[in-house]
Amino acid sequence: MMYRRTFLEIGGAAAAAAAVGCGRKPSTGTRTVKTYCEMCFWKCGVLATVRDGDVVGLAGNPDHPLSRGRLCARGFGGIAALHDPDRLKTPLIRQGARGEERFQTASWSAALDHSAEALDRVRRERGPEAVAGIIHGQTAPHLHHLLHAFGTPNIAEPAYAECRGPRDAGFQLTFGIPVGSPECTDIANARVLVLLGYHLGENMHNTQAQDFAAALSKGAKVIVVDPRFSTAASKSDWYLPIRPGTDIALLLAWIHILLAENLYDREYVDRYAIGLKELRESVAEATPQWAAGVADVFEDDIISSAHAMAAAKPAALVHPGRHAGWYGDDVQRSRAIAILNALLGSWGRNGGFLPPVSPTVPKYPLPPIRESSKPSVDGTGTTYRFATMKRATGMVEGTESAKPYPVKAWIVGGSNPLQSIPNTAQTHRAINRLDFLMVVDILPAEIASYADVVLPECTYLERYDDLHVGAFREGFVALRQPAIEPMYDSKPGWWIARELGRRLGLSAWFPWANYEDYLGKRLEGFGVTIDEMKQRGVILAGGKSAEIPLDYNFETPSGKIELYSKQLADAGFDPIPRYTAHPQPGPGQFRLVFGRSPLHTFGRTQNNPALAGIQPENEVWINSRAAAERGIEPGSRVLLVNQDGASAGPARARVTERIRPDCVYMVHGFGHSARGMRFARGKGASDSDLVTRYAVDPIMGGTGKFVNFVRVEKV
């Protein structure tokens, strides 16, 4: 992250434009609107201050369990997102070739008619399954409902296979329940917190950052495993700068120590778990000495950190992380993390994992939807048996290969598959196979350049979305409601979905006159009126998480924690995680790893004038010695070229001892090329352009992305 010792950029076109708008009219009074945030996926409670029809203030809602009166840096960027001059302002219909970014402005009725005709043609010619959706954020539920009613099984979010899917599968296989979002971790009460590549504080999840600080102030010990000396590493008591790709070896060694030295929670394991004998046999050879060699960390650190975990058990939390799509054996790594937690007795214990609670809010009563009899094209349910959601990467694969059947149209909403899905060349080839591509978004990101129709969605401050029924340590229901009317000719996602649905003969599944009607009906079953909900913003309900009882029944086939997984064995996979060596970079190469900044969300905020003002570009982190060998100095412009000749950049080099010499790191989401994003275009490098290869997790189809090797060239 750029933290220069200067204040934000002063002057420039944007500042001048803002200054012109500063001649304020006398105020007609202010009001506060309670809603929830969409600057990332965490959905914190927000108090929006509205004055003279404009949003002038944002604050964290103190009553909301995810924000507790505080917002992250990005949250405050909501106002700049609202006022971003590059917002999509009106529907667009493509004029030039795909990618040429030549569009004709259109009325909503023309754009929707055009879209409905194109989608209907695909449906008539090939069936509804030939339409796929790649969607994200709170736009997703509306489009998901539309696509589901339309009759396609091909609906995916890049939040699953590409991100937390492998982790959730690993925990589901072990404990019978995924980690969930927000994670059901009790960080604040952990006495030892273990983070593997999980850069808490940089991946700014508000509640987790608050909990992390609470744990630190209570004296929690922190063990950080990361090839990069992260912010979290700077707070740590043990820092293990691991060789990328070897986490499973380290985890197995920790398990080995707990078992060999009899340091595990025996009573807990006897009561709740099965497969200890098999586990013991499986890790017998995984000595700390062996792991130290494999992972390139000190044996003493492996042993002493294991002892620290054991001393703190059960409040020893080995965090499962979130973005888990690394090397293609990510379910097994997550299984190893889950098993380690089981040995520490931390699942179902304060300071570990607490099963989430949530209130029951009925769905809006609708006629049943006839499910498609065809499999989805992404391989879930057939090849990837343990997937619980569809694979966005798989939708691209299936579209490109036209197997098991052709996909001829995409609906993309709130996502930019040219960044969020690896192998952009494959994505381009898939797009070339489409008869129709519709994009619903706020900004004209790269995917919009290839769209046949672009539909401008309004920002979260201008719209209703579905209720957020929170599954967390405290149950809650939160409302997204507009603070102001939509600006320009933008529309809420729910309206776009309904209007398309009506044009596609799906009116029966979109009976609501407006979204208050929809929300009111759902809330009726919850015992609250829409007016009360609008006034309160968030309602706590559903109780609080608690430690599990002695007779707790895990939702696994055995009802126990499955250290040994018969489910995996039966499917032909390792029932207990094993370490497999991954290729390491060759001479002159670095492994490319990437992560998050607290100022940006995916590729969705780089054009935000407020957030770009603080962090306008990403940097390529490169080890000082490796940089010196190449004549690269701090701030040098460097180009990255991967093993397949794909390149990204130039971007500035961040020459630092804070990273191993065998990898380079950058923050994901930069290097935009879309002409319509004036603040983001050409800033920094796109890691996505370098991820030409990915390793698919055979268990659930996860997308492992840290498998590319790059050269770094000074330009």
Add this chain to the structure above:
Amino acid sequence: MARYAMVIDLELCLGCAACVTACQVKNELGPRRSRARVAEVASRKGARLHLNFYSERCNHCADAPCVRNCPTGASHYAEAGLVSINRSRCTGCQACIAACPYSARYISAEGYADKCDFCGGREPACVANCPSSAMYFGDLDSPASEVARLLKTRKSRVPRPESGTRPHVFYLTSRKQERA
């Protein structure tokens, strides 16, 4: 007599920059300005790396060069040691900007010198919002205040002590780093 001070715990600061954008929004500065910033400082102690984030702003110095060097008296001391700017008396001459060793000031779009005003002495937006609760604000002269207690019980430092400005923003140093 009251003396306002800000205390920031380096042990807890995650460098998330929420202070920067909270300030921007609370003070309605527009999308490209803030009166706060975060500086990231990495260092090495033997084999160990140290990393600290400094959330920075006007230090409301007890001996403020900006006040001394202001030709019109626009920069002045208000109640409780707050270094304040009388906008109508500011000519935008930038003498204060040149004098400040902390680069804490800038010329606003309206032409006057601007900077952090500790949100007028109420709980500043950055402190109230800090996700990691690393920031404290209060009266240094009130022994019961959290800021006074923290400065008594924890080691702290101020930026550029050699400039003799006696800043009123204090950073509590990391005990883990000192032990290491």
